[in-house]
Amino acid sequence: MAEQVFIGVDVSCALKKRIPIVFAVKRKGRLVPLPARHLPMKAPYGHGNRYVIEHQRNLDYAKAVRDYVLEVCDHFGVQPTCIGVDSPLRPRAEALDYRIAERALNQAGISCYKTPSATEFEAIKAKARQHLATGGELQRMPHAMQLWMLAGIEIAREMATIAPVREVFPQANIRLLIPNAPHKSGKGVPLLQLQALAKQTGWPLTQEEWKALKQISAGGTHDQVDAYSAAWVASLADTDIDIFGDIRQQDAIWVPCRRIIEL
Secondary structure, three states, X not given: OOEEEEEXXXXXXXXXXXXXXXXXXXXXXXXXXOOOOOOOOOOOEEOHHHHOOOHHHHHHXXXXXXXXXXXXXXXXXXXXXXXXXXXXXXXXXXXXXXXXXXXXXXXXXXXXXXXXXXXXXXXXXXXXXXXXXXXXXXXXXXXXXXXXXXXXXXXXHHHOOOOOXXXXXXXXXXXXXXXXXXXXXXXXXXXXXXXXXXXXXOOOOOHHHHHHHHHOOOOOHHHHHHHHHHHHHHHOOHHHEEEEXXXXXXXXXXXXXXXXXXX
């Protein structure tokens, strides 16, 4: 029987940036990421904000991500068991002014970007097209911090054809582990976050394992830590999970249960 693998996807659509995806297995009570970065198969590049407003581009990108995940799993001989995706899985319900999960995050003091409804996404795409058509700079695309969700939603749909998917939010994980954590963009902060994660997952422990961080996925250190954090949530049993939102209404973000956190 193939070894189970838990996958974390740190959704990105940035141009010329490979999407960070971590593949982790449970070995002797530890969650160990596989060295996927330098395999012959490569994580696909993002297509950038110019094209993330085009539905077919997102479909093609999502299918490329799916193909990559399956190729890596085949290479290592592992079976996808659960996938944590750092993105909304679908647009906000039209009847809501705010997602149930995101309202719960805000009430817990964890900030996040508001997920648009399907109708709002169409208006955002129209605004972006108008911006480009009138000579607007790509760096000043309106709603840039929501446009990436269009790619994320399609990636989540494709991942769901491989294994069960959980919507995750690495920042919420870190807030559980380090309540007053500085922003991940700060110098040395991603390694501080990984140190906190290691207390829960058992990886990395040795100096060699710390060096191996560079090999676990595409992206910079903060991308790799976020993707590993997503894989951690994917690896947890249902009894070790808390929910922001409502699973029954398909509006939920999965986080580790406070009970299992070892501070």
